[in-house]
Amino acid sequence: MSRPASAYDLTKLPTRAPHSINKEQANRQLKRMRQELIELQDRLYAENRQSVLVVLQGMDASGKDGLIRRVFSGINPQGVQVHSFKEPTAEELAHDFLWRVHQQTPRRGMIQVFNRSHYEDVLITRVAGLISTEEAKRRFTAINAFEKLLQQAGTTVLKFYLHVSEKEQRERLEERVTDTSKQWKYEAGDEKKAQQWPQYRDVYEDVFQHCSPASCPWHIIPADQNWYKAYAVAEVLRDTMVKMNPQYPQYKADRPE
Secondary structure (H helix, E strand, O other), X not given: OOOEOOOOOHHHOOOOOOOOOOHHHHHHHHXXXXXXXXXXXXXXXXXOOOEEEEEEEEOOOOOHHHHHHHHHOOOOHHHEEEEEOOOOOHHHHXXXXXXXXXXXXXXXXXXXXXXXXXXXXXXXXXXXXXXXXXXXXXXXXXXXXXXXXXXXXXXXXEEEEEEXXXXXXXXXXXXXXXXXXXXXXXXXXXXXXXXXXXXXXXXXXXXXXXXXXXXXXXXXXXXXXXXXXXXXXXXXXXXXXXXXXOOOOOOOOOOXX
C-alpha cells in the first residue's frame, strides 16, 4: 500500500496501484474502513485526550480535494476540520514561517487535515528562489522540532505525498480547461508549475530525506488512480487510529460524601 519514504528517487516509485488489488476490491474495503473511521473518530472525540494531524502534499492536480471527500465522507464534521494553506498574508509574513501553522493544529479529540501545509515553505519557496538552500536546511530543523512538539502533546502526525505522474498531471490540468465542472480549479500559473515538475521533484526528495524520522515518516501514495489513492490513505489512517485505541470515558456516578 503506502510506504515510508526510505527511498528518495520519485522517478523510481510507482504512481499506479499494485497489480494485486483492483478497483472493485479497493472500493469495498474503503467502504468498510470508512465505517471503522466513523467509530474511531467518535471515540477520539469523546475521549478528548489525543488528536490526529493529516498532512497532504503533492504536485498540482494530484487530487488532494477529492481525496478528502472520499476518505472523510460520513465522518462527523464536528470532529474533523480541514485547512488549506494559501499564499501568506502580510500579517503572516511578519512572523516566523510556522506561526500561522501552529494556530491550525488540532485540539484534543480532533482530526485536522492540512490541504498543503508548512512544507510549502520549503517547497514552493525554493523553486521560486525565495529562500536559499541554507535557509531551507534551517527550516527542516524547525519543522522536525515542531512535529516532535506536536507528538509530545498527544498529536499523531501522518504525512502523505500524493505521487502523480507527469502524464497524468498534464491530463488533469487540461481537464481544468475543457471540463466545465473543473474550470473553477484553473489558475493562470498551472502550466508553468507543470513545466517545473523536475524542480519540484528535487525539493520534495530533499524534504523526504531531511524530514522523515521514524516517529513521523512520509508515506508515498500512488495517485494516478483516485480509487487507489483514497484506499491507501484510509488504510494508513485506520491502522494508525486503531493503534491509538481511543476509548469512551467511563461513567462515574455521583457519590454522596
